Amino acid sequence: MNRSIPVRHAWLLFFVLWLGASLGAAAQTKPRIDKAADLPRFTYKVSGKLDDIVRSAEQFAPLGQAIRRDVEGVLSFYEIPDKGTQRDLLTLLAVLDFLDGQYASALGRAETVRGLQDKPADKLLSGLRLRAMATAAQAQGATGEAYRRTVGEIIARELAALPHPVIENDIRELKASAELIGEALILGQVREVMQPIASQSGEISSDFAPGLVFARYSLLATLPLKQTLVEVFSSYLAAHKVVKTDIWAARDVVLTAADGRGPVIVSVWDSGVDTALFGKQVLRDAQGRPRVIAYDKYSRRAKGELMPIPKALQSRLPQMAARTKGFSDLQSDIDSPEATEVKQYLSNLAPENYKPAIEELNLAGNYEHGTHVAGIALAGNPFARLVVARLEFDHKLHPDPCPSRADTLRGAAAAQATVDYLKAQKVRVVNMSWGGGVASIESALEQCGVGKTPEARKGLARQYFDITRAALTKAFASAPAILFITAAGNSNQDPTFVEDIPAAIELPNLLTVGAVDLAGDEAGFTSYGPTVKVHANGYQVESFLPGGQRVALSGTSMAAPQVANLAAKMLAVNPRLKPTELIALITETADRSADGRRILLHPGKAVAAARAKR
Numbered sequence: 201m202n203r204s205i206p207v208r209h210a211w212l213l214f215f216v217l218w219l220g221a222s223l224g225a226a227a228q229t230k231p232r233i234d235k236a237a238d239l240p241r242f243t244y245k246v247s248g249k250l251d252d253i254v255r256s257a258e259q260f261a262p263l264g265q266a267i268r269r270d271v272e273g274v275l276s277f278y279e280i281p282d283k284g285t286q287r288d289l290l291t292l293l294a295v296l297d298f299l300d301g302q303y304a305s306a307l308g309r310a311e312t313v314r315g316l317q318d319k320p321a322d323k324l325l326s327g328l329r330l331r332a333m334a335t336a337a338q339a340q341g342a343t344g345e346a347y348r349r350t351v352g353e354i355i356a357r358e359l360a361a362l363p364h365p366v367i368e369n370d371i372r373e374l375k376a377s378a379e380l381i382g383e384a385l386i387l388g389q390v391r392e393v394m395q396p397i398a399s400q401s402g403e404i405s406s407d408f409a410p411g412l413v414f415a416r417y418s419l420l421a422t423l424p425l426k427q428t429l430v431e432v433f434s435s436y437l438a439a440h441k442v443v444k445t446d447i448w449a450a451r452d453v454v455l456t457a458a459d460g461r462g463p464v465i466v467s468v469w470d471s472g473v474d475t476a477l478f479g480k481q482v483l484r485d486a487q488g489r490p491r492v493i494a495y496d497k498y499s500r501r502a503k504g505e506l507m508p509i510p511k512a513l514q515s516r517l518p519q520m521a522a523r524t525k526g527f528s529d530l531q532s533d534i535d536s537p538e539a540t541e542v543k544q545y546l547s548n549l550a551p552e553n554y555k556p557a558i559e560e561l562n563l564a565g566n567y568e569h570g571t572h573v574a575g576i577a578l579a580g581n582p583f584a585r586l587v588v589a590r591l592e593f594d595h596k597l598h599p600d601p602c603p604s605r606a607d608t609l610r611g612a613a614a615a616q617a618t619v620d621y622l623k624a625q626k627v628r629v630v631n632m633s634w635g636g637g638v639a640s641i642e643s644a645l646e647q648c649g650v651g652k653t654p655e656a657r658k659g660l661a662r663q664y665f666d667i668t669r670a671a672l673t674k675a676f677a678s679a680p681a682i683l684f685i686t687a688a689g690n691s692n693q694d695p696t697f698v699e700d701i702p703a704a705i706e707l708p709n710l711l712t713v714g715a716v717d718l719a720g721d722e723a724g725f726t727s728y729g730p731t732v733k734v735h736a737n738g739y740q741v742e743s744f745l746p747g748g749q750r751v752a753l754s755g756t757s758m759a760a761p762q763v764a765n766l767a768a769k770m771l772a773v774n775p776r777l778k779p780t781e782l783i784a785l786i787t788e789t790a791d792r793s794a795d796g797r798r799i800l801l802h803p804g805k806a807v808a809a810a811r812a813k814r
Contacts, residue, residue, distance in 0.1 A: 230279040236698045237638050237662065239285070240278075241654040242270045242406040246398045250390050254416045260299075267409055268296050282697045283316045290316075292410050294330060295417045301342075303334040310334070318797065319692075319722050321370045324362050328355060328374075329429065333421060342421065352428045356436065364440045369717055369739060370724050375433035376530040381426055382547035386418045388554035392597050393647065400649050407643050437533050444719040448737050453769055453803045454580035460772035466764060467622050467630045468577055469589035470570030472506040474746035477571065481578050483585040483625065493621040494590035498601055499610035506746060507567055507592050513560065517747075520564035525751045532740055532752065555597055562595035568745045569593075572753055573633050575743030577761035583772035584765075587625050589618050593634070602648035603641050608664040612671030619675040622682060628771050631764035632686040633757035637700040638665040669701050676707050683779040685764045687756035688714040694729035704731055709779035711786070715739060715759035720793070720800050726756055728797070733787050736762035736801040766803045770810035777810060785809045 233239055244266055246253065253259045271289050280286055290313045297306035310327035317323045329351075333342065336350035359371070394408050404412075422429075465483055475482045475490045483491045494502040509517065526542030529535075549557055570590070578584045591614075594600055601607050622630060642661035651657035676684050686702040689695055695703035695712070703712045715726040715738025723739050738759030740752040767782050777785070789805035792798070 230277060232279045232281070233285070234281070236282070236285065237658070240274060241658065242409075243403045243654055244406070244409050245403050247402060250395050250398055250412060251387060254387065254390060254412055254419060260416055263409070263412065264296055264299065267406070267413060268293065270406065282694060283318065284693045284697070287313050287316050291327075292413060294327070295413055298330060298334055298337075298421065299413070299417060303338045306334040307331060319724065320795070321367050321721070321724055325367055325370050328358065329422070332358070333425070343424070348425055348428045351425060352432045355432045359436050364442060365444060365719065366721065368440065368444065369721070371433055371436055372531060372533045373724070375430065375437065375533065378426055378429035378433060379530065379543045380546050381418065381423060382549060383419065383423065384549035384551050384554050385546060386415055386423065387551070388558065390415050391551065392555045396598070397646055405646055405654055407639070407646065444717065446718050447720045447800070448718065451802050451804050452580065453807045455582060455769055455772055457582060460583040461775055462583065462772070463585045464581070464583050464629070464768045464771040464775070465585045465587055465625060465627045466577055466768045467587040467589050467625075467627045468570055468574040468761070469591070469618065469630050469632045470573050470634065471566050471593060472504070472570045472590040473574045473586065473588045474571045474744070475505050475586065475588065477744050477748055478574065478578055478586055481582075481584050481586055483587050490588060491625055492588040492590060493618055494588075495592070495614045495618070497592035497594050499607065499614040502590070505588050505590065507590065509563070509567060513563070516560070520560065521568070521745050521747065521749055521751075523561065524564060524568060524745065525749070528740065528752050531754060559595055559597060566593045566595050569633070569757065571746045572743045572751070573631060573757060573761045576741060576758060577631050577764045577768070579765060581765065581769050581772060584768045587622065587627055589622060589630070599644040599647055602650060603644050603660070603664050605664065608667050612667055615671050616675045616678070619679050623679050627682055629764050629767045630682055630684045631761045632684060632702055633755075633760050635687065635689055635700050635703050637698050638662060639698060641665055665699065669705070672702055673705055673707065676702075676705070676710055680709055680779070682709060683767050683782050684710045685760050685767065686710065686712050687760040688712050688732045689727035690725040690755050691727055692725055693727050695727050695731055696729050700727070703727065706731060711763065711783050713756060713760040713763045715756045716798055716800065720798065722798055723754070725754070726759075733783070734763060734790055734799045734801055735759065738762075763801060766801065766806055769803070769807050773807060774810040774814045777813065781813070
């Protein structure tokens with residue numbers, strides 16, 4: 201979330217707040233932050249190459265001091281009930297402490313952050329690397345072979361005492377991130393995203409400035425430990441080759457031709473679907489063509505079931521798919537040729553290749569996303585009939601298009617037109633594994649140089665976001681016979697606090713889904729909060745890529761279509777169920793975890809309950 205007011209005014213704000221407190225206003229309460237967009241905003245003057253600021257202690261020092269002052273001021277003068285925001289701000293301070301050689305303070309803040317964690321794995325692993333590094337640096341300084349060895353020993357000792365099933369997924373991801381890290385990846389966002397902002401305006405907001413802090417920390421503190429981290433995480437995983445218990449196989453329902461009472465029309469509103477993979481499950485018109493409504497990234501009507509790939513990149517589609525598999529294998533700790541290629545490719549990336557490499561990876565992910573989601577939504581249901589609702593996601597590092605009122609209004613109209621089309625096709629279930637919030641709009645405005653001040657950008661972002669939120673809410677409400685299912689998001693945040701839509705929208709025909717893994721353990725990435733009503737498997741779920749290759753991917757994007765799949769099966773056995781009844785049966789038949797955080801989908805019980813209501 202963008203949090204910036206001009207630095208030149210920050211001292212005045214803090215002075216006024218301090219003065220009010222010192223004049224005896226003990227009964228006054230701190231201003232409360234109920235939405236991320238309400239956090240104060242700051243800007244920082246920068247000049248020259250940001251690379252140099254990241255690398256140079258002398259050039260970084262004044263920026264680091266300014267960021268520290270502002271973050272400490274926000275924590276001191278505001279009441280922030282959202283634990284995720286508290287964790288983010290305190291983690292930033294802990295990293296600044298480490299960079300300043302204040303190792304005891306870094307440890308103290310890291311422990312405070314750990315105390316604010318709610319997820320079981322996060323409670324155990326929060327700040328693992330930082331805590332080990334700060335502890336070792338206290339004794340030996342933050343460089344040298346003895347320091348690196350001590351960091352590895354501390355991490356290994358801590359992991360040995362922790363329950364493997366709880367932390368396994370997180371350790372796999374820590375290992376993968378250590379294997380991929382390289383200078384080009386660390387500095388790529390600095391050079392390609394932040395530098396153009398700084399060169400154009402001479403300043404950078406607090407939305408982007410923390411990126412400079414973490415880039416310096418990664419470059420100077422984490423990268424030198426790459427081999428140590430890879431070895432310690434690899435050793436741990438090698439010593440714990442235990443396959444988690446699959447809770448989902450016993451819960452699953454596969455319908456046969458005798459089970460249903462007629463077709464159920466399902467829409468995957470996503471980046472497009474390779475309909476050739478789904479045969480008779482695709483709803484077709486009188487000429488045999490798949491039923492499709494499509495819009496491009498400018499919210500203009502388009503054609504085709506899949507987003508178009510530029511001609512120059514079409515020959516690279518097999519390589520893109522191989523790299524998708526490589527990332528998947530890394531996350532699963534599978535030593536495959538594809539995983540090896542991805543590690544070598546990204547960790548050794550030349551600086552000039554960062555932008556085309558990342559944009560190509562983004563493009564591939566967008567191209568593949570909808571097909572993977574559709575494979576999950578349609579599985580095991582011969583009564584499901586697919587309607588494709590296609591939209592395009594921007595894959596560029598620089599926003600294209602830049603936010604504007606005209607573009608926002610086109611997007612709002614496209615949303616309503618899409619829902620109108622789905623109503624005309626008699627769609628009963630819609631899966632939406634996508635989302636966005638006011639923060640992304642504000643950040644894009646800064647990248648595009650729109651809005652002369654942070655407050656101007658804040659106002660524009662709010663206008664555009666409110667238009668989009670109102671349009672989506674109206675569109676969903678206009679189709680009360682359709683059950684809309686959306687992913688909670690992968691930011692480990694409360695969608696209602698950060699205002700991520702559709703996940704933060706509350707309607708009787710909208711269901712938001714969080715992610716757990718094969719064993720029902722909460723995924724580290726999954727967002728959470730009052731709108732998240734059920735959890736499904738979203739960790740390394742296998743499905744199709746365009747062309748037919750099967751790959752396991754993770755995200756709430758993979759959890760939401762599990763629920764869409766279930767809803768379509770329930771409608772196949774009982775077409776009379778309304779969206780409110782579907783939601784009630786899905787949530788009532790789900791299993792509550794002992795910690796109260798997870799509401800685990802149970803397809804077998806839900807389908808049985810649907811049959812019982814016929």
